[in-house]
Amino acid sequence: MATILDGKKAAEAIRSQLRDEISRLGKKPGLAAIIVGSNPASKMYVDIKERTCRETGILSERYSLPEATTESGLTELIKSLNSKKTIHAILVQLPLPKHISEHRILSAIEASKDVDGFTSHSKSQLLAGNESSVPCTPKGIIRLLELYKIPIEGKNAVIIGRSEIVGKPTALMLLNRNATVTICHSKTANLREHTLKADIIVAAAGKPGLVTAEMVRQGSAVIDVGTTKVNGRLIGDVDYEKAREKAGWITPVPGGVGPMTVAMLLENTLQCYKNIEGEK
Amino acid sequence: MATILDGKKAAEAIRSQLRDEISRLGKKPGLAAIIVGSNPASKMYVDIKERTCRETGILSERYSLPEATTESGLTELIKSLNSKKTIHAILVQLPLPKHISEHRILSAIEASKDVDGFTSHSKSQLLAGNESSVPCTPKGIIRLLELYKIPIEGKNAVIIGRSEIVGKPTALMLLNRNATVTICHSKTANLREHTLKADIIVAAAGKPGLVTAEMVRQGSAVIDVGTTKVNGRLIGDVDYEKAREKAGWITPVPGGVGPMTVAMLLENTLQCYKNIEGEK
Numbered sequence: 001m002a003t004i005l006d007g008k009k010a011a012e013a014i015r016s017q018l019r020d021e022i023s024r025l026g027k028k029p030g031l032a033a034i035i036v037g038s039n040p041a042s043k044m045y046v047d048i049k050e051r052t053c054r055e056t057g058i059l060s061e062r063y064s065l066p067e068a069t070t071e072s073g074l075t076e077l078i079k080s081l082n083s084k085k086t087i088h089a090i091l092v093q094l095p096l097p098k099h100i101s102e103h104r105i106l107s108a109i110e111a112s113k114d115v116d117g118f119t120s121h122s123k124s125q126l127l128a129g130n131e132s133s134v135p136c137t138p139k140g141i142i143r144l145l146e147l148y149k150i151p152i153e154g155k156n157a158v159i160i161g162r163s164e165i166v167g168k169p170t171a172l173m174l175l176n177r178n179a180t181v182t183i184c185h186s187k188t189a190n191l192r193e194h195t196l197k198a199d200i201i202v203a204a205a206g207k208p209g210l211v212t213a214e215m216v217r218q219g220s221a222v223i224d225v226g227t228t229k230v231n232g233r234l235i236g237d238v239d240y241e242k243a244r245e246k247a248g249w250i251t252p253v254p255g256g257v258g259p260m261t262v263a264m265l266l267e268n269t270l271q272c273y274k275n276i277e278g279e280k
Numbered sequence: 281m282a283t284i285l286d287g288k289k290a291a292e293a294i295r296s297q298l299r300d301e302i303s304r305l306g307k308k309p310g311l312a313a314i315i316v317g318s319n320p321a322s323k324m325y326v327d328i329k330e331r332t333c334r335e336t337g338i339l340s341e342r343y344s345l346p347e348a349t350t351e352s353g354l355t356e357l358i359k360s361l362n363s364k365k366t367i368h369a370i371l372v373q374l375p376l377p378k379h380i381s382e383h384r385i386l387s388a389i390e391a392s393k394d395v396d397g398f399t400s401h402s403k404s405q406l407l408a409g410n411e412s413s414v415p416c417t418p419k420g421i422i423r424l425l426e427l428y429k430i431p432i433e434g435k436n437a438v439i440i441g442r443s444e445i446v447g448k449p450t451a452l453m454l455l456n457r458n459a460t461v462t463i464c465h466s467k468t469a470n471l472r473e474h475t476l477k478a479d480i481i482v483a484a485a486g487k488p489g490l491v492t493a494e495m496v497r498q499g500s501a502v503i504d505v506g507t508t509k510v511n512g513r514l515i516g517d518v519d520y521e522k523a524r525e526k527a528g529w530i531t532p533v534p535g536g537v538g539p540m541t542v543a544m545l546l547e548n549t550l551q552c553y554k555n556i557e558g559e560k
Contacts, residue, residue, distance in 0.1 A: 124401075124404050125383075128444055154469045155469070168407060175442055180462065182461065184460050187434050188434070194460065
């Protein structure tokens, strides 16, 4: 039976360390969360982020804007937050309404306040192998692998999903750690052929039950990033009950990658604080 | 026996089309090539680029700076070229001397004049799946595959090498075309296991003879980006003579990817011209 990668417990330990460190700072790190429209999932995520920020000693400000907000209006808000002294980190909850360019909005965020690694600067840095600002979910995945001392260098990693927020940055971060990385997606001809060679599988397709036990190599590490709501329950991309009998390590959903993502947001907020206030 | 992917001939056809198109423009597209120090390979590349520019009707200016040039001096030159009306495209020949930050220098290039896809803006765009400005070698590789109608979607592509100039952008461009992409490198445990599954191999490691015939799957497309000088001859990464007996398609070295890279530089220069002068 697989070792369960307990993201909930790992995230609690990280939050506790961050709380201690933050309590010793001269002032509070500040995170501004911007949410446009009334997507219930977005609201839920921002609620969780706000609550854990407060519990960790981070000042949290929420800016809820109506669906009809213009791109220029949103840009103005970001510019004002860029220069606001009490705010060190700016989070724009995605997705944005279709009439607003995510690329232009994210590019308006000052690089030092880019808590999610979403600016052009951060992305091009990651492409160059520099992880000074990386998205929270990939960072949480890597942290879990490292905490459980799962070997990465020279191993085969298979990522299922090629989003800009999870798939591609996770691939680049595993590549930085010398894994051989394969990126699979909906057009991949024979997914099982790839996953059966994988020492590490990162399932980030958002398709419940996509990864069955038959697709998992004995002793591999299975990281499930999927979170699809089915009948009110969060379901991952992996058939957890059966896959855990073959995997060497496996993340549960919920309680795996999710809490780590939030913990990394807090860590990135502190990093932004240090970028701006200096490492005192 | 494999079909030979004749980059020399394909590049000639592209140059001829570009020459026609450029001759009908109101004015000449202008490319500024900056070279710092006296690396003989860099000088050779810039010589070739300058000559083909002239042959294609592109105004070519060369700025040769001494090895001891400061970063701020180089930045000033780029700024002046950013605003120079007769220059539409700026090429900084890499590598730069160690005391100069390539990242900062490339970031100083105005996005519309980024002929090599090296700015943060271009890189983050490529990561997002937008190929408005991509590096010349990956673009030349994709163009060759397309010219010879080699299937990409749903196929397994294996890239050997993970540089920012070739490996990573080629991986992203193949991913954009729905290939399943594996990135291998010096720390890959069993390279042959990966290449034997590949429908497309892109060898960009700079190690002569790295890819032997035993590593090539019957009928696959083998793209050789390697150019190592051995006893005055350019040698690729692939054992060409033997691999061509198994491959379905193969590029020679020289005469494969090299001429395509130069042709794409000319095409990108024209694209920069259109960015600035408009599509008249």
